[in-house]
Amino acid sequence: MAAAAPKHDVFQAIADPTRRKLLRLLADKELPVTAISHNFPMSRTAVSKHLQILSEAGLVQKRKVGRETRYTLQPDPLFELKQWLSYYERFWDNKLTALKRFVEEGNADETGSLGPRSIERHSTE
Amino acid sequence: MAAAAPKHDVFQAIADPTRRKLLRLLADKELPVTAISHNFPMSRTAVSKHLQILSEAGLVQKRKVGRETRYTLQPDPLFELKQWLSYYERFWDNKLTALKRFVEEGNADETGSLGPRSIERHSTE
DNA sequence: TCATTGCGAAACCATTTGGTTTCATAAACA
DNA sequence: TGTTTATGAAACCAAATGGTTTCGCAATGA
Numbered sequence: 548m549a550a551a552a553p554k555h556d557v558f559q560a561i562a563d564p565t566r567r568k569l570l571r572l573l574a575d576k577e578l579p580v581t582a583i584s585h586n587f588p589m590s591r592t593a594v595s596k597h598l599q600i601l602s603e604a605g606l607v608q609k610r611k612v613g614r615e616t617r618y619t620l621q622p623d624p625l626f627e628l629k630q631w632l633s634y635y636e637r638f639w640d641n642k643l644t645a646l647k648r649f650v651e652e653g654n655a656d657e658t659g660s661l662g663p664r665s666i667e668r669h670s671t672e
Numbered sequence: 673m674a675a676a677a678p679k680h681d682v683f684q685a686i687a688d689p690t691r692r693k694l695l696r697l698l699a700d701k702e703l704p705v706t707a708i709s710h711n712f713p714m715s716r717t718a719v720s721k722h723l724q725i726l727s728e729a730g731l732v733q734k735r736k737v738g739r740e741t742r743y744t745l746q747p748d749p750l751f752e753l754k755q756w757l758s759y760y761e762r763f764w765d766n767k768l769t770a771l772k773r774f775v776e777e778g779n780a781d782e783t784g785s786l787g788p789r790s791i792e793r794h795s796t797e
Numbered sequence: 798t799c800a801t802t803g804c805g806a807a808a809c810c811a812t813t814t815g816g817t818t819t820c821a822t823a824a825a826c827a
Numbered sequence: 828t829g830t831t832t833a834t835g836a837a838a839c840c841a842a843a844t845g846g847t848t849t850c851g852c853a854a855t856g857a
Contacts, residue, residue, distance in 0.1 A: 562687035563845085567756070574760070581803060593846055595805065614803050614854040622763035629757055631692070635699070636754075638747035688815085706833060718816055720835065739824040739833050 557624045558631075560604035565589075566597050570620055573607060579615035682749045683756075685729035690714075691722050695745055698732060704740035 561567055565587060572578070572586060584594040598618055601607040605624045610617045686692055690712060697703070697711055705723065709716040723743055726732040730749040735742045 558689075558692070559687045561756075562684045564683075565845090567683070571759070574763075579803075580805090589845085590847065591803085592805080592848085596845075599805090616804065620760075620763070622760050625757060625760050626764055628753070629761075632750060632754055632757065634696070635745075635747050635750050638699075638745070639751055690815090704833075705835090714815085715817065716833090717818085717835080721815075724835090741834065 555600050555603040557604050557606065557627050560601055560606055561628070563597070563600075565594075566601055569594075569597060569601060570606060573618055573620045574622075575620075577610070577617045577619040579612075579617045583618065680725050680728040682729050682731065682752050685726055685731055686753070688722070688725075690719075691726055694719075694722055694726060695731060698743055698745045699747075700745075702735070702742045702744040704737075704742050708743065 561570070568586070569583070572583065580595055580598065581591055583598070584591040587594050598607060598609075602609060602618075606621055607618045608621045610619075686695070693712070694708070697708065705720055706716060708723070709719040712719050723732060723734075727734060727743075731746055732743045733746045735744075
């Protein structure tokens with residue numbers, strides 16, 4: 548047993564926009580590497596390496612079928628993220644009204660890469 | 673507008689364990705750099721650079737007080753994380769919760785993720 | 798059998814990251 | 828005034844990251 552500490556954790560795995568896009572892509576479908584790579588502006592090998600990282604973080608499952616390796620989402624590790632995040636929920640619960648307005652104004656980004664300057668700084672002090 | 677795209681986004685900012693620890697530390701307290709750095713096994717300068725990255729991601733606020741620079745948590749950008757994560761909740765949620773959310777959201781809308789109403793407390797507390 | 802397809806491993810490269818030490822400067826204090 | 832304190836900027840470094848191209852090999856198919 549004694550599962551060796553994985554080299555890549557969930558936080559690191561989702562830090563890269565390509566890998567976030569991969570997770571979305573594999574959320575419902577099971578796809579082989581080459582098909583996956585057609586969705587990205589980089590080599591198949593590069594995509595394959597991203598898939599490896601996701602695999603090390605436990606975020607995707609691979610299955611060999613003939614000469615193909617098919618990948619699909621394995622969402623369980625994301626629960627750790629959710630737990631981490633839950634600590635901070637109390638903070639925006641307080642500001643719920645402000646955030647609600649923000650979201651309803653349509654500022655939410657849907658690209659998955661999510662532009663940073665997301666929420667304007669209200670000088671709260 | 674025209675605000676130059678910040679170099680660091682939330683996903684990248686929280687990828688580093690030191691920075692996650694910083695967020696926790698500053699969650700309730702407002703602290704100056706030197707005091708903060710006492711909590712970490714690295715130089716003050718190194719901590720300062722982490723704080724800069726968090727600042728660029730909008731996750732901390734700095735305030736100059738005399739010769740000190742005091743930092744505190746600015747949790748709003750974490751909401752973006754929650755939004756991203758919400759897409760995957762259906763995978764680990766039980767069917768009842770999923771149905772509940774579906775009903776509460778009225779339906780899948782623009783982001784395909786969540787509207788303000790889905791800000792809900794989770795059992796994690 | 799032989800060519801093709803799907804894939805990972807390896808070697809390589811440029812850039813980023815996370816750390817260091819040193820230095821300059823502004824604020825506080827004796 | 829002169830000294831100490833708090834901090835950021837700069838220069839530097841090793842390692843990690845994200846990409847490439849080349850190669851080998853197993854599975855498929857003509």
